[in-house]
Amino acid sequence: MISSDVIRGYNDTIILYLLLENESYGYEISKQIKELSHEKYTIKETTLYSAFNRLLKNGYIESFYKDETFGKRRTYYKITEAGLHYYKEKCQEWKLTKEVVNRFIREDFT
Amino acid sequence: MISSDVIRGYNDTIILYLLLENESYGYEISKQIKELSHEKYTIKETTLYSAFNRLLKNGYIESFYKDETFGKRRTYYKITEAGLHYYKEKCQEWKLTKEVVNRFIREDFT
C-alpha cells in the first residue's frame, strides 16, 4: 500500500485527471481512483472532499447539480481552464520529481 | 523547482540514501542533496534537522561526535540496520508510487 505522504500533493492532480476525462462526483471519483490504481491506492473520503474544496477555492474546478428526482443529491464537478493549466504544470512537475527522487533510490533494492 | 508537498515523505529516504554511502552531518547532506538533484531540490535547514530528529527517534540513524579540535562541533549521523531496512521498503514503495501516479498523468502534457 502507498503511504499518504507520498501521494500528498498529487491527490489534486489525480482528481483533475479524472475530471478531464469526464465530469463526475465524489463517490464515483473515489471508485475510479481505486480501480485505476488496481486497489493500490484508496483515497479517504475526507481527503477527497477537502481536495474538492481546495480545488474549488483555487478555481480549478466548478460544481453544479444535475436535476435528479431520485436519490441523494450529488454535487458534480467539472474542470476549468485554470484547472487544466494547473494539471499540465503538475504533469511536468511530476516528470521532474521522478528524475530527482530516482537519483536517491538504489535500483538494486527495488 | 520541486514543491515540498511532492517530496514530502521522501526527505527521510533521500537522507538515508546519502548516509548509506557515507556517514555525514547536516550541512554536508544538505549540499549533497542540492548537488545530486542538480539544484532542482534544496532541502530547508529546518526540514533537514527535523528529519534527523525523526530518524533518530525511529532508530533509523545514530548520532555521534568526532573529536575535532577546531570549528563548531558537528553532529555526525550514520544509518542503522533498521534504517537500511526502512530505506529498502521506501525504495519499493517508490517504485509502486511511480506506477500508480503515472496512470493519472497525461504523457502528452509532459
Place this chain on the structure above:
DNA sequence: AAAATTACTACGACAGATGAAGTACGTCAG
C-alpha cells in the same frame, strides 16, 4: 574589523491528510 560561510537549535504557524461521527436517501433480504 566586518561580512560571509559553516553548523546548528528553538519556536511557532500552516496546510493537507485523516479518524470519528453524523446525516440522508435508496434498495433489498427476511
Place this chain on the structure above:
DNA sequence: CTGACGTACTTCATCTGTCGTAGTAATTTT
C-alpha cells in the same frame, strides 16, 4: 416493515511534516 447495506456526502478535531523567523557560535574571507 425493519434492519442492514450501499450511496453520497458534511463537520470537527487532531496529527504530521514543512518552513519562516530568529538566534547562537565558530571559522574564513575580504
